[in-house]
Amino acid sequence: MKPKAHIMHLPVYQPGKPIDEVKKEFGLTEVVKLASNENPFGSSxxxxxxxxxxxxxxxxxxxxxxxxxxxxxxxxxxxxxxxxxxxxxxxxxxxxxxxxxxxxxxxxxxxxxxxxxxxxxxxxxxxxxxxxxxxxxxxxxxxxxxxxxxxxxxxxxxxxxxxxxxxxxxxxxxxxxxxxxxxxxxxxxxxxxxxxxxxxxxxxxxxxxxxxxxxxxxxxxxxxxxxxxxxxxxxxxxxxxxxxxxxxxxxxxxxxxxxxxxxxxxxQAFIERCRDENARGIAYLSGQFGKLGLKHFPAYGNFMLVDVQRDAKTVYEQLLSKGVIVRGGHTASIGFPSMIRVTVGSEEQNLKFISALEAVLNETVVVAE
Ligand SMILES: Cc1ncc(COP(=O)(O)O)c(C=O)c1O
CATH class of the missing domain: 3.40.640.10 (Type I PLP-dependent aspartate aminotransferase-like (Major domain))
Incomplete structure (x- = not known):
């Protein structure tokens, strides 16, 4: 069996890690997934x-x-x-x-x-x-x-x-x-x-x-x-x-x-609430990134790409071990090796992410720009 030659190089899509898998792997009870730009408030x-x-x-x-x-x-x-x-x-x-x-x-x-x-x-x-x-x-x-x-x-x-x-x-x-x-x-x-x-x-x-x-x-x-x-x-x-x-x-x-x-x-009232919460979340995260000395691109969606000035894979893995799933920029689908992409979560999720990120930044070394 031979597939078409022009599809042989194509990657198989790698989804973000499921919450249950991370809980099991790190023995955690609470895990926050901010990896797939999902709506933290569910649906109407x-x-x-x-x-x-x-x-x-x-x-x-x-x-x-x-x-x-x-x-x-x-x-x-x-x-x-x-x-x-x-x-x-x-x-x-x-x-x-x-x-x-x-x-x-x-x-x-x-x-x-x-x-x-x-x-x-x-x-x-x-x-x-x-x-x-x-x-x-x-x-x-x-x-x-x-x-x-x-x-x-x-x-x-x-x-x-x-x-x-x-x-x-x-x-x-x-x-x-x-x-x-x-x-x-x-x-x-x-x-x-x-x-x-x-x-x-x-x-x-x-x-x-x-x-x-x-x-x-x-x-x-x-x-x-x-x-x-x-x-x-x-x-x-x-x-x-x-x-x-x-x-x-x-x-x-x-x-x-x-x-x-x-x-x-x-x-549409549900959409308006989510839009407002998201704007608040962006303002909060943006302020926190500023305090941590991290730059990010101006964000308009429900996610942000922030430069953690460190090896993205290391930061991604350390955040995982603290119960926060983000997307590491080291992956082929993101392609920014010193950055992570984080979905804007609920207030509680954003707080958890920032406190985990702060700890990870203290535990990891800065890479040259
Ligand atoms: C820019 C963009 N387009 C399209 C999609 C696909 O979304 P869906 O197939 O769930 O509608 C996504 C999902 O992450 C996306 O980020």
Whole structure:
């Protein structure tokens, strides 16, 4: 048995360590996971009730077209129902876009460092990935434009960018889209959009009026707190959405996910509370990092990338032993060897993280910059 040659080098996705495994390994009773940018406040009680209400339907296939949810999301954004496509998480929407638009010989442009699934899925399709270094932790949109050729099919813009949590502004995105040729699909991945408090963040749905080549990705996994159910979506012009739908599996989102997402969308008060708590968490962590003499990129999502000025693997492991799971920048998917990525938690979780970090900084040696 021989797999396709062009996928042989691909890594198998390494998820963050599960809480139970860390408890067992270090003999701990309390472990805080701040590694996967999950919502520390769970999900709306209305979404949980919707899951319970759906229990009698386990024997029925889900609505493959997500009719009710599509209508609700379309109303929420003021777009047509033919402008939305759902996936098993926005991960699957990324996969479907790559599947629909990329072939061997095509080029696609991403930032270096960014969410790894753009590159991963592009490589599965045999496309060539052009990676453009971040500038001060932010997408360098001009440098990305400079890499466009006749063969470029997709540019991926992760906004806020995972792992740096930085944004590109409405003005920057506008200038970029004015120059990006129409044959290039521009994917704006806005997985953390609900957390944004900055006035400078682009209104990517409004951009669709002027730029037919834009697709926005959103998810119910982050602020909506439904990561376990796997549901995200893309919003774009009807022709683009139809193309993505052509490669979609018939029943790619479950009835549970659709029901919970519908209820979660209606509870915008929950989202507002989470956004406020997150902003407070960022302010607290930012202040504490300052006191500890640590620099971080300006954070707009529900996570921060902080330079601990030490070997990230060591700091990651020491934090683990104290019951705090973060993402170490030493891993291939993050790629900042003296930094750690931490999810903004609840007040209690943030306190625990800072006290563990303080202890670890005292126990470890600074590496040269
Ligand atoms: C930038 C970004 N895009 C997409 C995703 C995928 O999220 P999901 O598949 O849960 O919607 C993530 C998850 O971490 C992310 O950080």
């Amino acid at each position: 009680p209305k979404a949980k009730q919707a899951i319970v209400n759906h229990l009698e339907n386990t024997h029925i296939y889900p609505d493959g077209a997500s009719v009710e949810l599509t209508a609700a999301v379309a109303r929420h954004y003021g777009v047509g129902t033919n402008q939305i496509v759902f996936g098993a998480g926005s991960d699957e929407v990324i996969l479907m876009i790559a599947r629909a638009y990329l072939s061997a010989g095509d080029e696609t442009i991403t930032a270096d460092r960014t969410f790894p699934q753009y590159k991963h899925n592009a490589e599965i399709e045999g496309a060539t990935v052009i990676e453009v270094p971040l500038k001060d932790g932010t997408h360098d949109l001009d440098a990305m434009l400079a890499k466009v050729t006749d063969r470029t099919k997709i540019i991926w813009v992760c906004n806020p960018n995972n792992p740096t949590s930085t944004i590109v502004t409405a003005a920057e995105v506008g200038r970029f889209l004015d120059k990006a040729p129409n044959h290039v699909l521009v994917v704006l991945d806005e997985a953390y959009a609900e957390y944004i408090v900055s006035e400078e963040y682009p209104d990517s749905i409004a951009l669709l009026e002027k730029y037919p080549n834009v697709v926005t990705l959103r998810t119910f996994s982050k602020a909506y707190g439904l990561a376990a159910l796997r549901i995200g979506y893309g919003i774009g012009r009807p022709d683009v959405i139809r193309t993505i739908n052509q490669v979609r599996e018939p029943f790619n989102t479950t009835g549970f996910a659709q029901a919970a997402a519908l209820a979660a969308l209606e509870d």
